[in-house]
Amino acid sequence: MKNCVVLALVVAGSLLQPFPLRAQQPQPFVRDPKVAIDEDYTKKIREYTTQPFFTSPLVDYLPASKTVPTPKAVLGDIAGAPGLLPYAEEVYQYMRMLEKASPRVKVYSIGRTEENREMIAVAVTSEANMARLQQNGERLAKLADPRVIAMDDGQAEKLMEGTVPVYYITGTIHSPETGSPTALMELAYRLAVDDHEYIRSIRNNLITLITPVVEVDGRDKMVDVYRWHLAHPGRNWQPLVYWGKYVAHDNNRDAMGVTLKLTENVLRAYMQWHPQVLHDLHESVPYLYDNTVGDGPYNAWIDPILADEWEMIGWHNVSEMTKFGMPGVFTHGNFDTWSPGYLMFIAALHNGISRLYETFGNAGADTVERTLSPNEYARTWYKQNPPLAKTVWSQRNNNNYQQTGLLTSLHYFAANGRLFLRNFYLKSKRSVLKARTEGPAAYVLPGDESRPGAQTELLRVLQKQGVEIVRATAEFTVTLPAKKSTPRPRTTDDGRDGQDRRDGQDRRDGQDRRDGQDGRDKPTTRTFPAGSYIVRMDQPYSRIADSLLDYQYWSPNDPQRTPYDDTGWTFPELFNVQAVRVLDATVLDAPAEKVSDVRAKGSVIAQSATMFLVNHNADVALVTLRYRFKDAAIDAAEEPFDAAGRKFGRGSFIVKNVSSADMQTAAADLGLQVTAVPLPPSVKTHPVRAARVALLHTWVTTQTEGWWRQAFDLAKVPFTYISTQDVAKNDNLNATFDVVIFPPVGRSTDVIVNGMPMWGNPLPWKKTGETPNLGSEDETDDMRPGLGWVGVAHLQDFVRRGGLLITVMDTADLAITAGLTPGVTIAPRQRLRIVGSVIRSKMVDATSPIAYGYTDNLAVWCDNGPIFNVSNVLGGRAGRRLGGDETTRPTGRGTADDPDVPQGRAGAEIPDEPRVEAWQAAPVTDEQLRNGINVIPPQARPRVVLRYADSRDLLVSGLVENGSEIAQHAAVVDATLDKGHVVAFSNNPIWRGETLGSYFLVFNAIMNFDALDAGRKVDEK
């Protein structure tokens, strides 16, 4: 009772306020009989919707217009009609018809794809808003960068007055998820013509921006395949093996590195329009999973305001659709919001709101019966009206769900525009304040970086992300915090390998994490030279920079047991460059100038001589140089040397037969420091080859090798793209290639060898009249056959005759299983869990050409191994002896370190057991040599180049559980087979444009393919 009085007073108080403080409550949809209906279209909507509850009052009719054409004008039927999937160009044609017919629609070209197809964005809003589009955009730009209004909240409120927010919707980034283009055509029509109050309020209070097709290259291939399927009833059709030019599903993992055109184009549109929401449409969950709320762990760098917005919008969405009686709508689910690699996350880390729908698609426009799995139709606390276990499902159903979800969201957003604009401003402001509130104040990339090329690439990624970069014009000093005296364990079985714990290492941020044996470290200072780059955290897009440059820690005990994607990505580590996280705010006072175009400075010193030296620092520019001067003679120094007063590392180039002018141009283009000398240095050398490279793909999946193709194209390393079927047909690969690279496939050996099952019909993937968009990357009459055992034999012959085969993860498994790597085996994984993490490696053999240009402690990207063992004996039990741990002694007399003594006889000498580390092969014994059938000759034994770090140092970023299973094991092995080599990687050195630091392990192998034995120490026996 008492509470009621208090409540009454509060209510009375709030009534006195001129503006309610609560968010405005949107009015429910009421059908207005005065609004004319397109009867034919509406009839079709009902016909193609398979159950009355698979639609809503918002979309079960289509408003009529005398002047504006419906999607039928292009499609010939309604949006979501069975058997109907438009090409991107048809979608654009319709959007441009809308633009012509309605003053409420405008179409913008936002860029082109790798295969030169157009991407567009369609704006729909009222005439009044259209007329003020530019002015509105200028206001949003100011809210997006509160520095320009001196962070003045009063001025911001004035700006918000009369400013309409922008809601950006993106469709079909995933090509087999086919529904959104038609849903978005119809949505654009509704927003342009419908005169219901519900729609008018969206039109008047919001700008809806639509990119109907994100993956345009993949869309056209998908439509080809779907139409082929329709033209060949009763036959199996092609799996969509290529989407974009480079990658498939991973196109939605590019929002960190921004290496694909589609990411770049959407990101640029985002930064021009300053939308408050980026809402990406997918189709893999029944019937509408608004994964906005998703599940933990949430990304650690987002503004908490955003997490609240996710909750508000997501639950509102579910609530509205539940009221419509639509089953299967939910927002909490198994998607964790940790990785910022998703396209929608552009908004999350640029002060907007990221959203994503998974609706239910049939991968095409067939109407079919769909049976769900029990976990899909189960009723849970967050899914009170779950999907049906079995139902006939149509593309129209999917379009109904997509449009209903979007319309309720747009309506809610329009009704609460002021709130979300204020949040947008607040998030932008707090991003600027970040430098002095939560910090860090800045990241510094030192001006004396030994890898300026990689540093430049990293800074360019940040610039693409809209991050401002400044460069110090004078040296400056900052205080770095004291180190923790007792570091917490980083992995579950920390230190169990019993290795020397003082084996400290350099992090790439330059903050040595050696334990500090005194346990009482004090703050230190560090002085950075002029020319150092400063990424200030007092700028609107500080969060994306912080997220990319910082470290990630995913606890092995996290309740989330199935990370949705990579758990770690620390860019400076993976680029192998230094970035120092600085908390000291005085860094913001360092004298600096803005840098618009970051470039590594190239020059030729002492230009008169005709022989050139280039230090090897593992910058990608070196391999570009090798292929740029294809006919030049280039040698690699096998040892470090001094020349012209400078130090040159192992592998440094000695270039002949290139003119001074050409070298000068190349140095400037590639940002290389070149030293001209009159005489060659006195150091052992071997030629560095512009090797003939084949890049090998399967017809099962091309997803992961696509990142390799992209890296090679960007580095300007020419290659021939061949398939496993080509290898099966070619018994003399050596005639055409020096190096065959088989990037990871993501499939097991049997799938790579056997391909797809040979029952059923052939599956052609080629450019024909029927499928004009297929075959741009590679062609085959039948996708089904794999490498075959004959293909394996051809690869084996290729290596035996002197070729180099580079294998990675599962393809290394194949090579090892097939016996192409004498002495290398794979240990089965037990409880190890490394989910897309950044892992520390240690140098084992710095004299191997594969290691040229590298110092120790390289961070590599790893996803559960494989776990390599090496042996000097074929069929041997890895490196280690049977019988357990030889470091412990049996029960007997004496202390733990004493020998036992049998009683009643004279003592016998016990031979010393050599200590064998996990990355080493046990020395060959006399017992084994007595009849050494299986003993690998010393010069042909596996050579370990890099190994994984000790257990306690393994984790750099992400998740490592039970790391001791893989700790210390070989990571990169060079195996010899007759005259050739197989290099096996346990890490993936080329991944999503994020691992520039490890690219050169591959490039070194290629350029030194016929000299990989350089520097090898051969065992005595």
Ligand SMILES: [Zn+2]
């Ligand atoms: Zn998807």
